[in-house]
Amino acid sequence: MVNIINSEHAPAAIGPYVQAVDVGNLLFVSGQLPLDPKTNVMPDDVSAQAKQSLANIKAILAAANCQVANIVKTTIFLADMNDFAAVNSAYEQFFKDNNASFPARSCVQVARIPKDAKVEIEVIAAK
Template sequence: MVKKVISTDKAPAAIGPYVQGVDLGNMLFASGQIPLDPVTGQMATSIEEQTKQSLANVKAIVTVAGYQINNIVKTTIFLADMNDFAAVNAIYESFFTENNAAFPARSCVQVAKIPKDAKVEIEVIAVK
């Protein structure tokens, strides 16, 4: 098994002892993406904009690893407030629709706290 570390400046750099993603050749594990803008390091305040940025960061990692959005088979969404579920769901649905991708399996849970006080964090697994 060849393990390749995935790194791109089109997604925020890791803020701890981990990597943006690990590619096993036919399977990609992308670390959870909070909504930091990779250029400015800033974070929007609305849950909608935070969700869009988290998904843009996911897309950057998936793409640089040579996968497509349609290769995503599993997502996990961490929310600071489950009351944001409907708003996140709408953005999430449009992300996969706009990228002509099938919806993956998914878990969505509320957590006590997300790094940098983000409202959302999204991680994915993709398979070729």
């Protein structure tokens, strides 16, 4: 059975997709832009953008009765690989702050991210 997960504490999807899909043992969270769910505005700084994307992911996980510790795979999309160190620092702190192990991860530079964000992050969580 497939369940659609939505959280009012994360920004609404900006296209024909959902925030996450729960398929029983796995939760697939769509790529999260660094949009503040209350204002729909994103910070300018890439570190702040990474933190916001991760906060959005955490809110979606909570809506699916999961925690950061349930994340088993992340994919980070960067507009500029020169931002890797700043994003990596925010990412590392996020997992430490949530007492979670680091999951498997991919990080790639892409030509462009929706809304000209500097970062977008997606995750897979295991229940």
